[in-house]
Amino acid sequence: MNPDLREKFAAAAQQGRAAFVPYVTGGFPDADTCLELILALDELGSEVIEVGIPFSDPLADGPTIQLSSQKALEAGATPAKVLDTMARAAAKTKAALVTMTYVNPVLAMGYEEFARRASGSGVSGVIIPDLPPEEAGQWLQACQTHGLDPVFMAAPGTPMERLDRILAVGGGFLYYVSMDGVTGADLELGPERLAAMQRVRARSSLPVAVGFGVATPAQAAALAPVADGVVVGSALVRQVHQAKTPQEAVEAVRGLAGELRQALLVR
Amino acid sequence: MSASQASLPKSGGAKPLPDELGHFGPYGGRFVPENLMPALEELHAAYLTAQEDPAFGEELDDLLANYAGRPTPLYEAKNLTRALGGGRIFLKREDLTHTGAHKINNALGQVLLARRMGKKRIIAETGAGQHGVATATVAALMGMKCMVYMGTLDMERQALNVTRMQMLGATVEPVTSGSCSLKDATTQAIRDWVTNVGDTHYIIGSVVGPHPYPMLVRGFQSVIGKEARAQLLEREGKLPKAAVACVGAGSNAIGLFHPLLDDPVDLIGVEAAGHGLDSGEHSASLTAGRPGVLHGSSLYLLQDPNGQIIEAYSMAAGLDYPGVGPEHSHLKDIERATYATVDDKAAVKAFGDLARYEGIIPALESAHALAHLKDLAPRYAKDDIILVCLSGRGDKDVSQVAAYLEKQR
Numbered sequence: 231m232n233p234d235l236r237e238k239f240a241a242a243a244q245q246g247r248a249a250f251v252p253y254v255t256g257g258f259p260d261a262d263t264c265l266e267l268i269l270a271l272d273e274l275g276s277e278v279i280e281v282g283i284p285f286s287d288p289l290a291d292g293p294t295i296q297l298s299s300q301k302a303l304e305a306g307a308t309p310a311k312v313l314d315t316m317a318r319a320a321a322k323t324k325a326a327l328v329t330m331t332y333v334n335p336v337l338a339m340g341y342e343e344f345a346r347r348a349s350g351s352g353v354s355g356v357i358i359p360d361l362p363p364e365e366a367g368q369w370l371q372a373c374q375t376h377g378l379d380p381v382f383m384a385a386p387g388t389p390m391e392r393l394d395r396i397l398a399v400g401g402g403f404l405y406y407v408s409m410d411g412v413t414g415a416d417l418e419l420g421p422e423r424l425a426a427m428q429r430v431r432a433r434s435s436l437p438v439a440v441g442f443g444v445a446t447p448a449q450a451a452a453l454a455p456v457a458d459g460v461v462v463g464s465a466l467v468r469q470v471h472q473a474k475t476p477q478e479a480v481e482a483v484r485g486l487a488g489e490l491r492q493a494l495l496v497r
Numbered sequence: 498m499s500a501s502q503a504s505l506p507k508s509g510g511a512k513p514l515p516d517e518l519g520h521f522g523p524y525g526g527r528f529v530p531e532n533l534m535p536a537l538e539e540l541h542a543a544y545l546t547a548q549e550d551p552a553f554g555e556e557l558d559d560l561l562a563n564y565a566g567r568p569t570p571l572y573e574a575k576n577l578t579r580a581l582g583g584g585r586i587f588l589k590r591e592d593l594t595h596t597g598a599h600k601i602n603n604a605l606g607q608v609l610l611a612r613r614m615g616k617k618r619i620i621a622e623t624g625a626g627q628h629g630v631a632t633a634t635v636a637a638l639m640g641m642k643c644m645v646y647m648g649t650l651d652m653e654r655q656a657l658n659v660t661r662m663q664m665l666g667a668t669v670e671p672v673t674s675g676s677c678s679l680k681d682a683t684t685q686a687i688r689d690w691v692t693n694v695g696d697t698h699y700i701i702g703s704v705v706g707p708h709p710y711p712m713l714v715r716g717f718q719s720v721i722g723k724e725a726r727a728q729l730l731e732r733e734g735k736l737p738k739a740a741v742a743c744v745g746a747g748s749n750a751i752g753l754f755h756p757l758l759d760d761p762v763d764l765i766g767v768e769a770a771g772h773g774l775d776s777g778e779h780s781a782s783l784t785a786g787r788p789g790v791l792h793g794s795s796l797y798l799l800q801d802p803n804g805q806i807i808e809a810y811s812m813a814a815g816l817d818y819p820g821v822g823p824e825h826s827h828l829k830d831i832e833r834a835t836y837a838t839v840d841d842k843a844a845v846k847a848f849g850d851l852a853r854y855e856g857i858i859p860a861l862e863s864a865h866a867l868a869h870l871k872d873l874a875p876r877y878a879k880d881d882i883i884l885v886c887l888s889g890r891g892d893k894d895v896s897q898v899a900a901y902l903e904k905q906r
Contacts, residue, residue, distance in 0.1 A: 286675065286805040287684045287791065290530045290691065296674065308803045333528055334790045338804025360528045360790065364518055385532040387694070392534065410532050411692045 232354040233326035235379050235402035238277040239437035239458045242494075248454040249277035250491040251439050253330070253463030254470075254483075255298040256281045256315060257307025263476040265315050270484045272323040275491055278403075278439075279323070280357070280461065283312045283331035290359040292414035294464040298471065309335050309344070313351040320352020328381060328402070330357040336369070345372035355379035355402035363399045370399055383407055386426055393433060403437040403459065406430055408444065414464025417443030419452045427456045447493035454494045462490055514827070519708020519794070522830060524823035527707040529687075529793045536694045541709040543614050544716070553609060560605050561720065564638070565595045567602075569721075571728040576854040581870055584738060584877030588857070588887040589725045591749065596631045598860065598889030599721060599749045604631035604700055606717035608639050611698035618642040618697040622686040624651055624679035624745070625815030625862060626658025627889050628702030633667035635700075643667040646686045648678035651814045657893050676808035679745075679818045683792050703746035704822035707793030711751075711823050718752025725884055726756050737884035738877055739763040743865040744836065745780065745816035747825045749888035754834060755824075762884075764834035766825060767869045769811035773840050780809040782821040783829050783836045791819065797826045812841040812901070813861035815889070843868040845901055848891060860889030861898070 242249035254267045264281075271279050284299035284307050291299070309331070316327050329348060336344045336358060348356055356378055361369060363382060373380040379402030384393050386409060397404065406427060408417055431438045440453050441461025453460050466483050473479035519525045527537060547553040561567040570593060574586045591599035604621075611619060619636045622645070623629030629645040636643035645662055649671045652659050662669050675681040683705075690699040704711045704718075722740070729737060740757055742750035744766035754764045771779035779785065782797045789798035791806060799807040799819040809819040828834035839847075844861055847868035852858045859867060866885055877883060891898075 287680065289684060289687050289792075292688070300674070303805060310803075332790075334798075334800065334806070335804035337789055338800065338802065359530045360793070362527065362529070362531060362534060365526050365528055383531045385530070385534075387535040388531055389535065396531075407530070407532060410694050412688050415692065 231377070232320070232349065232352050235278060235326050235328070235354050236437060238326045239403060242277050243458065246496050248457050248494040248496060249439065249459035250275065250494055251278045251280055251441070251459050251461040252276050252466055252487050253280040253282060253461060255295060255302055255467055256283050256312030257302035257305060258298040259301065259470055259476060259479060260305055261311060261315050263479060265318055266480050267483055268319040269322060270480050271487055272325045274484060274488050276325045276487070277459065278328055279325045280328050280330050280463070281312065281316055283309050283329055283335055285332040285335055288332060290412055292412040292464060294414040294467050294471065298467045309339055313347050313353070316353055317351035326354040327352055328355040328357060329353050333358050333361045341369045341372040342375070345376040345378050349376040349378050353378065355381045357381040357383070357405055359383055363396055366399065373401070381405055384430060386410060390433065393430065397435055400436060403439050404434050405461070406438050406440045408440050408442045411442060413442050415443050417449060419449060424452070424456050431456060431458070447489045450490045450493040454496050460494060514824070515708060515712055519712065521823045521827035523788070524795045524826040525708060525711055526795050527793065528790045528795065529707045530691055532691050532694060533707070537707055537709065539614060540610065543610050544709055544713045547610060547613060557606055557609055561602065565601045565605060566593060567720065568724045568728070569593050571725055574855050577851065578874070580854055581874040583874035583879070584881040584883040586870060586874060586883050586885060587729070587737070588885050589721060589753065591721060591886060591888050592859065592863070592890035596627070596634050597892065598627040598631065599718060599752060600628040600631035600702060601634065602720050602752070603702065603714050603717040603748065604628070604635045607698070607700040608635040608641070611641070612639055614698060616696060616698040618693065619700055620644045620646070620686050620689050620697055621700045621702060622646045622679065622682040623702065624682070624817055625813065625860070626651065626655040626662065626893065627815060629667070629669070630658050630661050630665070632700050633662040633665035636667060637665045644670055644689070646670050646672050646682040646689070648672045648676065648682050650677040651679065654897055655814055655893055678814065680806065680809065687792065703748040704751045704824060705746045705792055705794060705796065705820060711794065714748055715751045715755055715824065718748050719755045721749065721752035721886060722754060722756035725753065729882060729884065733882060735882065736760050737762055738881040739765060739873065740884045741765045741767065741866050741869060741873065742886040743767050743816060743862050743888060744783070744821060744825060745769070745862065746818045746820060747822040749886050751822060751824055753884070753886045754828070758833065764828070765869070765873065766834055766836045767865045768836055768838045769813055769816040769865055770838035770840040771810040771812070774838060778810040780811040780816050780818060781838045782819055783825060784838050788826065794823050796820045796823045797829070812897070813844065813865065815860070815862040816865065837869050839865045839868040845898055848894070848898055857887070858891035858895065859887055860891045861894045863888045
């Protein structure tokens with residue numbers, strides 16, 4: 231049985247914190263360094279670690295994650311290899327692992343086969359931004375068979391009735407997209423935005439993790455009181471892009487991730 | 498492919514497609530990030546109410562007639578017919594519309610929808626630049642801001658259209674990711690839309706993308722087939738035996754085919770074989786791809802075993818796309834339409850042939866449909882009619898073709 235996502239959020243809440251959910255791109259800058267990054271993120275107390283399976287045309291991602299995906303693919307990353315990295319990580323981590331990818335690589339493997347292999351690789355949940363509930367029938371079935379949480383997204387423009395439908399089929403947590411935009415875009419956290427998040431959280435039967443554009447400890451601190459968890463992706467991936475060596479990348483990610491996690495203390 | 502197939506129309510029974518969720522059989526649908534869902538619902542609703550509103554239809558018809566120059570002529574290409582032998586070739590002259598391609602039909606329809614929805618800004622993707630020019634044109638007409646995403650490779654080979662768009666007041670945004678062509682421009686346009694969904698309408702140029710796009714682009718392009726059908730019935734008193742169109746993502750072909758689906762007409766799409774199907778450098782998604790999901794819908798797709806999209810190639814920038822619209826994907830599976838391929842070399846030959854036989858310079862895209870006639874026309878009887886969509890004019894391609902011919906020497 232892979233770690234339970236809801237329990238991870240509950241455990242953070244008990245400590246008076248929002249859960250820390252960092253993202254790394256699978257196979258970037260290479261498979262071994264990616265594994266080291268996951269282990270480093272686990273060591274500093276991440277509750278959930280999100281690992282991207284790179285796709286050639288990542289619609290929901292901004293330039294930072296797109297470029298990391300492109301480089302990972304050039305370096306030979308495949309869904310099977312990224313799941314293999316996750317399996318190696320899962321043997322050592324306390325954090326729950328989720329993977330984020332797009333629907334076409336999943337389809338290419340087959341919903342059933344992908345779910346089986348993900349679950350067998352220690353993955354607790356899967357996020358597929360371009361697979362909304364109305365297209366997810368077979369996928370939900372496969373997740374149920376293999377004990378995976380299908381994690382769905384909601385956005386600022388999602389009407390409440392639609393939110394209810396998403397919550398009815400989703401598992402693990404609700405991924406709330408902080409703004410209309412792609413990953414890594416500039417996020418302004420005005421009172422209206424925070425209030426919208428609180429409304430969604432009040433309505434949600436699942437823990438709510440907020441992501442997209444969260445880059446600084448100050449932003450993380452502002453989000454912590456209104457969310458059950460905070461996802462940080464592009465800001466960490468940027469550290470990897472800027473590092474000159476794999477070791478430098480791991481240290482840079484460890485540094486920023488440590489600060490971000492610290493900032494999530496609510497009381 | 499034989500003329501006898503024509504006796505068995507297979508439009509899939511009484512239920513009109515797509516279904517409520519935008520499915521054509523197993524294809525189509527709505528595979529997009531959650532941020533876009535409300536905008537797609539809004540667009541769907543706006544399209545349905547616009548169709549009920551006579552004022553919308555009247556305004557669109559007026560613009561199509563007096564701005565775009567419809568109905569376009571249906572021209573019997575007698576010299577080409579004589580040269581090829583076989584069925585009588587009729588060209589539906591979409592190249593004679595304002596802006597020079599069928600793309601204006603859809604751009605006009607969508608910009609009116611955008612205005613109904615109160616949108617202030619228009620974005621589009623473009624390959625050959627014809628859709629970009631059409632979009633820049635209608636945005637200028639409606640006084641809206643316009644940004645067109647275009648791959649840097651396409652900007653180079655279609656420089657004339659880049660300048661045209663700029664003169665029309667549009668911003669042409671270079672796209673440098675992936676293959677630097679239509680696929681990447683589309684991805685970038687969708688990202689823009691995700692970010693600016695409140696005030697922006699995305700005018701997709703073909704019968705791809707999430708529901709309702711394949712349905713509404715078909716709706717606006719069907720004027721091609723409706724007109725041609727009526728023109729043939731009036732002038733010749735009969736339907737064509739075959740209808741032929743080039744297929745990149747498939748908008749001019751759907752526009753031609755859709756009004757003929759229930760008629761006993763062979764429907765033949767022509768994909769770009771680029772450097773040849775064996776070379777791996779082509780855009781023949783229906784012929785050599787398999788079903789998958791790209792840009793918001795399920796369709797035939799060029800992809801590797803891991804589901805990564807393979808870069809398409811064609812000398813014709815407007816065909817250089819790794820997927821084919823969901824309705825074509827469905828029509829192929831149910832065998833209501835068939836799909837052939839034509840490589841760069843044959844397309845260039847057909848480009849020159851039409852210029853010399855008929856005094857018409859076709860777009861390189863349309864030249865793919867024309868090139869297939871060499872095989873197709875002799876299979877039909879002398880009084881059978883073969884209807885071909887001449888989707889665009891070739892001014893934009895002359896320097897590229899000249900350079901190609903120079904290299905062959």
